[in-house]
Amino acid sequence: MNHFPITRAIFDDDDLASIQEPLKSGWVVQGPFVAAFERGFGEWTGAPHAMATTSCTTALQLCMAALGVKPGDEVIVPAFTWVSTANVVEHLGATPVFVDVDLDTFNINPAAIAAAMTPRTVGIIPVHLFGEPAPMDVIMALAATHGLWVVEDAACGFDSWLDGQHVGTFGTFGCFSFHPRKSITTGEGGMVIGGSAEQAALIRTLRDHGASRTDLERHARRHSFLLAEYHHAGFNYRMTDIQGALGTSQLRKASAIMAGRRQAAAWYDALLQGVEWLRPPRRDPRVRHGQQSYVCLFQPEPVTLEAGGRLFDRRNDGMSALESRGVITRQGTHAPPHLDYYTNRYGYRPADFPNAWLAERCTITLPMYAGMTASDCEQVVQALHETFAGTV
Incomplete structure (x- = not known):
């Protein structure tokens, strides 16, 4: 690969x-x-x-x-x-x-x-x-x-x-x-x-x-x-x-760059149709998405506070396996109130901002850049299926 x-x-x-x-x-x-x-x-x-x-x-x-x-x-x-x-x-x-x-x-x-x-x-x-x-x-x-x-x-x-x-x-x-x-x-x-x-x-x-x-x-x-x-x-x-x-x-060259990113996102959208354990970005007719990142929600079970710890571990194990195969992923971003500085200063807990806490633990960002081909996107999605097979 x-x-x-x-x-x-x-x-x-x-x-x-x-x-x-x-x-x-x-x-x-x-x-x-x-x-x-x-x-x-x-x-x-x-x-x-x-x-x-x-x-x-x-x-x-x-x-x-x-x-x-x-x-x-x-x-x-x-x-x-x-x-x-x-x-x-x-x-x-x-x-x-x-x-x-x-x-x-x-x-x-x-x-x-x-x-x-x-x-x-x-x-x-x-x-x-x-x-x-x-x-x-x-x-x-x-x-x-x-x-x-x-x-x-x-x-x-x-x-x-x-x-x-x-x-x-x-x-x-x-x-x-x-x-x-x-x-x-x-x-x-x-x-x-x-x-x-x-x-x-x-x-x-x-x-x-x-x-x-x-x-x-x-x-x-x-x-x-x-x-x-x-x-x-x-x-x-x-x-x-x-x-x-x-x-x-x-x-x-920004128009060409954006066209390439949007084409890659469209390929991912098509390839991930019907994959219930990984929710791709939403598509809203009012929005022209900038496609800075292609961020999915890992949801092999309902995304709840009670399940957050399990989902976090399962996601991280899969992302680590993907990394070893040359497919580099990231969490979407982090939840600042749950970082050390803000937790120590203000005493925040996961239940204070449950969706932010879950987003930090359950998002997977797929490779995204202009120049990706349909075959590239297919290989990434194939690696996702093979990596998480039997665990979702």
Whole structure:
């Protein structure tokens, strides 16, 4: 059997040529290639403003800082997501208020949002997990009713659409990741989209130590020896021009990359029809799924708290066997309230967020990348059947 990694970044000669351009120019920090990447990303998503950062995590933190999140505030976040969604709130001294997710989508449950609101709630961070848009119509209505801001964690949301609108454009801000497991990549890197012109300007300043003008602007004018003014206590969250150049070339092939990922997902969907012990991602006619990951629910028996321990062990044994055959899988993601830091700090138990706890223990992510063939998908699914035969 061939080796099937969990994902594979798509690089070509265009990428190689693009990243050499900043090296040839001698300007490798944030500059014209970052600006070009921002313009292209804004056009792709339909956002009026796009601000590149070092990661989705720092993008989220910039948004929290720009919105004035402070100690004593509460921010609602899903209990099944990458830990940085909660960490950015915690780092500003506010409290991340976890709410449970819907096991059908792995996204935040709007009913749980409403139940978790208190007079200290200032905002909501919904996550478009694995490329499945969160129910933004319901979330935005809740936010409007209660006077809350919404920052979308769209780390997985590139080319994810709900009712024809790109995720990240519903709330005040949307934040994206360009980590190598994402559909397009700059190695590490992120993007903030949205906001008013004033908010976008503040994000640009905060990512650059709080400077009143960028290094490129300073060097292009007279008196370049004079440093900028610093009206804010900012951060160093600037994307390099090498990454910006790679981002622009990745955007040029993004349509082909997404077509390849969607074709692989369609093959998996067909191959897994009628497999009752492994539930594939749901398909909603309102949604154009971003296919960042192909995440299934392992359900050889009803997925309950009582069965969670058994399912966890059976799933892990199977994933280990798949790994030995060259088929690399992953759990979907983790449940931050059940990680050591948050458990020790807040005393959470599995029953507090049962769906998140079960999703952490019962999800299996299949290999997914552009360039997979029908035969590749068939071999992965055949390995699944052979590995779990007799145990499901």
